[in-house]
Amino acid sequence: MDLDTTSSTAEYDRLIARHHAMRLRRQILAPAPSFAAAPAGPGGAPGGDRPDARPAAGGYGAHEAYGAYDRDHDGAADQRVILGGLGLVTPFADLIDHLYTFMFRRRPFLRALFPESMEFQQVHLERMFEYLIEHLHQPDRLSSTLAQLGRDHRKLGVRPVHYEAFEEALCEAIRHRSGAQWTAELEAAWVRMLRFAVRSMVAGAESALTEPPYWHATVVGHERRRADLAVVRVRTGEPYPYRAGQYGTVEHPLLPHTWRQYSMGCAPRSDNELEFHVRRTGPGGVSEALVEHTAVGDRLRLGPPRGTLMPEDDTRDLLLVAGGTGLAPMKAIVEELVEHRPRGRRVHLFVGARARADLYDWQALTELGGRKPWLELIPVADDAADGPAGPGGRLAEAVSRAGDWSQHLACVSGPAGLVDEVRTRLVASGLPSTRIHHDPVLARL
Numbered sequence: 001m002d003l004d005t006t007s008s009t010a011e012y013d014r015l016i017a018r019h020h021a022m023r024l025r026r027q028i029l030a031p032a033p034s035f036a037a038a039p040a041g042p043g044g045a046p047g048g049d050r051p052d053a054r055p056a057a058g059g060y061g062a063h064e065a066y067g068a069y070d071r072d073h074d075g076a077a078d079q080r081v082i083l084g085g086l087g088l089v090t091p092f093a094d095l096i097d098h099l100y101t102f103m104f105r106r107r108p109f110l111r112a113l114f115p116e117s118m119e120f121q122q123v124h125l126e127r128m129f130e131y132l133i134e135h136l137h138q139p140d141r142l143s144s145t146l147a148q149l150g151r152d153h154r155k156l157g158v159r160p161v162h163y164e165a166f167e168e169a170l171c172e173a174i175r176h177r178s179g180a181q182w183t184a185e186l187e188a189a190w191v192r193m194l195r196f197a198v199r200s201m202v203a204g205a206e207s208a209l210t211e212p213p214y215w216h217a218t219v220v221g222h223e224r225r226r227a228d229l230a231v232v233r234v235r236t237g238e239p240y241p242y243r244a245g246q247y248g249t250v251e252h253p254l255l256p257h258t259w260r261q262y263s264m265g266c267a268p269r270s271d272n273e274l275e276f277h278v279r280r281t282g283p284g285g286v287s288e289a290l291v292e293h294t295a296v297g298d299r300l301r302l303g304p305p306r307g308t309l310m311p312e313d314d315t316r317d318l319l320l321v322a323g324g325t326g327l328a329p330m331k332a333i334v335e336e337l338v339e340h341r342p343r344g345r346r347v348h349l350f351v352g353a354r355a356r357a358d359l360y361d362w363q364a365l366t367e368l369g370g371r372k373p374w375l376e377l378i379p380v381a382d383d384a385a386d387g388p389a390g391p392g393g394r395l396a397e398a399v400s401r402a403g404d405w406s407q408h409l410a411c412v413s414g415p416a417g418l419v420d421e422v423r424t425r426l427v428a429s430g431l432p433s434t435r436i437h438h439d440p441v442l443a444r445l
């Protein structure tokens with residue numbers, strides 16, 4: 001995995017690593033003026049031998065033991081140290097590869113907690129590192145996201161002691177990657193960042209002790225709407241406490257320990273039934289299992305609901321934009337509004353598909369929206385021309401052509417490229433970005 005090779009793949013990796021480090025620096029340096037003024041992190045000895053850079057662990061479950069350490073934590077200073085040493089530890093893909101290799105070599109029993117294929121896990125952790133570094137100077141924002149993540153991790157059977165094994169492996173990986181340029185300062189900054197994250201996750205997990213770590217669900221309906229797309233209805237044994245617009249993780253019995261996110265495609269119901277809209281994206285994954293190898297009676301597991309797509313405290317007129325199966329959370333929101341709509345609120349829902357034939361849930365939508373004067377449903381197909389059935393062309397363009405949305409609240413869901421494009425166009429036309437909501441684009445952490 002070392003990059004000391006002349007192959008074109010290595011060249012490409014180096015290029016990506018450099019680009020990645022520059023992007024991260026740019027992102028972080030731009031919005032945080034306090035960052036430049038932050039005091040330097042703890043001093044460290046350069047060199048390859050390793051004095052004990054890490055603060056005493058004290059056990060990840062024992063908050064008090066390292067609480068004092070965290071009270072002194074200066075996230076902005078650590079952010080600067082980590083950024084300064086980014087070139088030593090990136091590409092993250094390699095750091096993470098070493099990390100897991102070390103961890104499983106030293107503690108083989110931990111391998112059973114992870115899925116057979118580590119590919120998704122590695123990408124997820126890579127995004128997690130990026131997210132942590134990017135927001136290290138904003139501890140409040142970080143800790144609330146991490147608390148949700150910790151609540152979600154209960155389903156994996158993760159215990160505080162596992163975080164200690166992770167920390168040990170991270171330090172080994174940092175030392176391995178940075179070689180002779182390793183510094184105690186760099187390692188200590190990473191450890192503090194990790195411990196801050198773990199403390200928030202453990203707190204999140206503990207605050208959720210009264211709910212199950214996961215919910216059992218039985219498939220009660222499976223409709224293959226297109227060759228690569230199914231609407232899967234399930235009923236949970238226990239009530240599943242979600243809000244319209246949220247998503248949850250799903251594990252299929254064919255792929256133990258592999259969890260993927262899907263939005264709930266209907267408003268919460270009293271009979272504990274809910275639906276997911278699933279498009280098969282590639283071979284061998286959860287989506288393929290759900291589309292092609294699932295039948296009524298199969299049992300799934302669901303992780304806790306997450307996400308804040310639909311703000312509850314803003315009752316302005318709504319602009320909803322859904323691309324492909326990104327329709328699921330929007331349909332749930334509209335269903336919810338049919339039952340509980342703030343007086344006078346108007347709603348526009350744009351539904352995009354690559355072709356008109358791909359509007360897989362249009363009938364259900366028109367039944368839902370029939371004779372609701374406050375709701376306008378607008379289908380947009382890439383392959384169509386403007387006409388009585390709706391505008392044609394690209395979805396983002398059709399949305400911006402259709403009106404002035406600057407006084408609206410907007411929610412967008414679908415492919416990352418679409419979310420980006422809609423967001424950019426809406427901001428350019430005067431809608432403040434704080435009123436544009438979508439799930440995290442890179443990763444639903």
Ligand SMILES: NC(=O)C1=CN([C@@H]2O[C@H](COP(=O)(O)OP(=O)(O)OC[C@H]3O[C@@H](n4cnc5c(N)ncnc54)[C@H](O)[C@@H]3O)[C@@H](O)[C@H]2O)C=CC1
Pocket residue numbers: 261262263264277278279322323324325326327328329352353354380382394395396413414415416417418419421
């Ligand atoms: N299944 C679910 O519960 C949810 C899925 N999503 C995400 O939504 C996406 C849906 O994918 P598909 O159904 O395959 O959609 P798709 O690829 O069929 O595209 C749907 C619409 O988005 C537009 N679009 C696609 N890529 C674009 C880009 N790069 N820039 C601008 N517009 C673009 C298309 O023109 C089309 O109108 C997936 O990435 C999924 O992760 C998001 C939320 C919920």
